[in-house]
Amino acid sequence: MSDDSRFFSFLKDRIGLDVTSVGEGIIVRALQQRLQGSNSADQDAYWQLLQSSPDEQQALIEAVIVPETWFFRYPESFLTLSKLAAERLATLNGARPLRILSLPCSTGEEPYSIAMALFDANISAQHFKVDAIDISPLSIQKACRGIYGKNSFRGDDISYRDRFFKPVEDGYQVEERVRSRVNFQSGNLLDPRLATQEAYDFVFCRNLVIYFDQPTQRHVFKVLKRLTREDGLLFIGPAEGNLLARVGMRSAGIPQSFAFRHTPAQDAIATTPPVEAVPITRSAAAPVREPVRPAPRPFTPPPASGKPFEAPRTAPAVSASDDVTTLLTSIASLANEGKSAEARAACERYLQQHEPVAQVFYWLGLLSEVEGNATQAQGFYRKALYLQPQHPESLAQLAALLAAQGDTAGARRLQDRAARGANKQGSNR
Numbered sequence: 001m002s003d004d005s006r007f008f009s010f011l012k013d014r015i016g017l018d019v020t021s022v023g024e025g026i027i028v029r030a031l032q033q034r035l036q037g038s039n040s041a042d043q044d045a046y047w048q049l050l051q052s053s054p055d056e057q058q059a060l061i062e063a064v065i066v067p068e069t070w071f072f073r074y075p076e077s078f079l080t081l082s083k084l085a086a087e088r089l090a091t092l093n094g095a096r097p098l099r100i101l102s103l104p105c106s107t108g109e110e111p112y113s114i115a116m117a118l119f120d121a122n123i124s125a126q127h128f129k130v131d132a133i134d135i136s137p138l139s140i141q142k143a144c145r146g147i148y149g150k151n152s153f154r155g156d157d158i159s160y161r162d163r164f165f166k167p168v169e170d171g172y173q174v175e176e177r178v179r180s181r182v183n184f185q186s187g188n189l190l191d192p193r194l195a196t197q198e199a200y201d202f203v204f205c206r207n208l209v210i211y212f213d214q215p216t217q218r219h220v221f222k223v224l225k226r227l228t229r230e231d232g233l234l235f236i237g238p239a240e241g242n243l244l245a246r247v248g249m250r251s252a253g254i255p256q257s258f259a260f261r262h263t264p265a266q267d268a269i270a271t272t273p274p275v276e277a278v279p280i281t282r283s284a285a286a287p288v289r290e291p292v293r294p295a296p297r298p299f300t301p302p303p304a305s306g307k308p309f310e311a312p313r314t315a316p317a318v319s320a321s322d323d324v325t326t327l328l329t330s331i332a333s334l335a336n337e338g339k340s341a342e343a344r345a346a347c348e349r350y351l352q353q354h355e356p357v358a359q360v361f362y363w364l365g366l367l368s369e370v371e372g373n374a375t376q377a378q379g380f381y382r383k384a385l386y387l388q389p390q391h392p393e394s395l396a397q398l399a400a401l402l403a404a405q406g407d408t409a410g411a412r413r414l415q416d417r418a419a420r421g422a423n424k425q426g427s428n429r
Contacts, residue, residue, distance in 0.1 A: 006047060007031055007060075015061060015135060016190050016220070018213040030063035058137065065136050069106045070154045072113045074206070074338035076256035077235050081114065081202060082121035084233060088201055089127055098128040101200040101227060103189060104208055105132035108143025108182070109152055112174050114204065115181045116164050125181055131200075133187040140184050146174035189220060199229040206258070207237035207336065221247045225262070234260045237336065246400075255371045256340050324354055331363050340367050358388035365397060374401055392418055 008027060011017040019027055031046070038056060040046035049056050072078055085098055092098075098118075102111040111132035118128050134140055149171040153161055165172035187194060189208070205224055209217045225247050228234045234249065236258050244250070244260050252259040327350050334343035347364050350357075365380035381398040384391050395418040403411035 004028060004031070007050075010050065010057075011061070011064060012213070012216075014057065015064075015188065016212045016216040017064065018211060018216070027064060030060065033063050034060050062136055062138055065139075069109045070152050071109045071148075071158075071160070072117075072155065073110070074235075074256070074258065075155070076254075076338055077204075077258060078113055078117040080233075080252075080254050080257040080259055081235075082117050082123075085118055085123060085128065085202070086121055088231075089123065097126060098123075098202070099198070099200045100128060100130045100202045100204075101133070102130060102204045103133040103187070104136075104205075105134045105139075105143060105184065106136075107139045107148075107152075108132065108146065108174075108184070109148070110204055110206075111143075111182045111184075112146070112164075112178055114202075115178045116160055118181075119164070119178070120160070125177060128181065130182045132182050132184045133189075133194075134184075135186065135188050137186045140186050143182075143184050144179075146179050147171050148174075189223065190216070195223045195226050197227065199227055199232065201229055201232045202235070203228045203232065204235045206235060209236075218247070221249075225249055228262070230262050232261075236260065244400075246403075251369070253372050256338055258338075258370065324350075327354075328357075328359060331360065335363055335367060340370055343367055356383075356387055358384040358391040358394060361387070362391060362394045362397070365394065369397070369401070374405070377401060390417070 004024065004027070008019045008024075011019065011027065031043075034056070035043065035046045037059070038046060038049055040049055050060065088098060100114055102114060105111050111130045114130050115128075119125075132143065134143075147168060147170050148165075153172075161172060164175050164178050166175060189205075203224060209220050212220060221244060224234055225244075228249075233252060234244075236244070248263045249260045250263045252261050327346060331343055331346045331350065334340075334346055343363065344367050347360050347367070350360050361380045361384035365377045365384065368374075368377035368380060378398060378401055381394045381401070384394040385398070388394075395414050399411040399414035399418070402408075402414065
């Protein structure tokens, strides 16, 4: 095993991190930082220290984790929470308060946003409690302190800051009425004890599984399903839904909310076990890695009338120019922030200015799913697969859509196709 790979394996075993999802360079930089910080003579000495010191193990994890969050990220999710929380309380009729989970909670912006959204919905403090869990004790410490700078307040509407924060020397501090509703604790989603907890009415777990390898993704989604009540709701990130259908959950059909429910037993599809799904990866947020086939003429997006897709049968490789990369990254960033209209406009701008690529049609498919338009989403995924027949994310998303609609044969064909592509890619390495 190489000097670096043993550390990669350690991080995978401890926190489920798939190194390829963030890039080896980030991990190597974190290792160098900790090697110097621990005064280790070389990698072998640091490896020995890592094996014997729980404190150093946590320090390495902290060096790898880079929190990126802000208040009311994906605002539609919080609007959905407010509406459904009120309905849920009405059915409970005072029997108990709502139980809500946020993990990973990072530095606290998400769980505090949950509490603020419920207060804005006129839900009183005694009617809900938020549990917030993160693997980083340092993040938990900052969350408990509850003081935030301007980077935590993004978007056009930050009026909530006047309602729920007070100015302090270091920024803005969350008011006690909000802080008192959130219970912060350090924990690991891969800890078997977490799955044994009482299920929650609402679970927020967003933009986490994209960092895991395929077996860990399957395991985590099963844990999240157990943590979500049968009549509850699970909120995930925009690009993380393609495995949920395989563990018995389906989209709630609420535009831009990224919310999933348990699939009712009578609607569950009885079929033979599917082949393994394509893992979700952060490649959705990056330029296309595989070259696209050449096209003799520029592509014009089809009109809204729904005419068949008539792309040229060959297409030129995408140039790696800065504007192409920047625009692709911008599309991913806008979609991940829940800004669907802006992301769709960026996709259309890309198609007007550059040659067609599978990744753009993949994002258009995801955005259509978020808006509840499954038929349109299928069309975009098929366009992506026309340009790049083995585009893994498009194969996985389209298979999930077909399975949800009862087309198990079609879904299985796509899953088999994805598996063959993954095996071929592995054999070529």
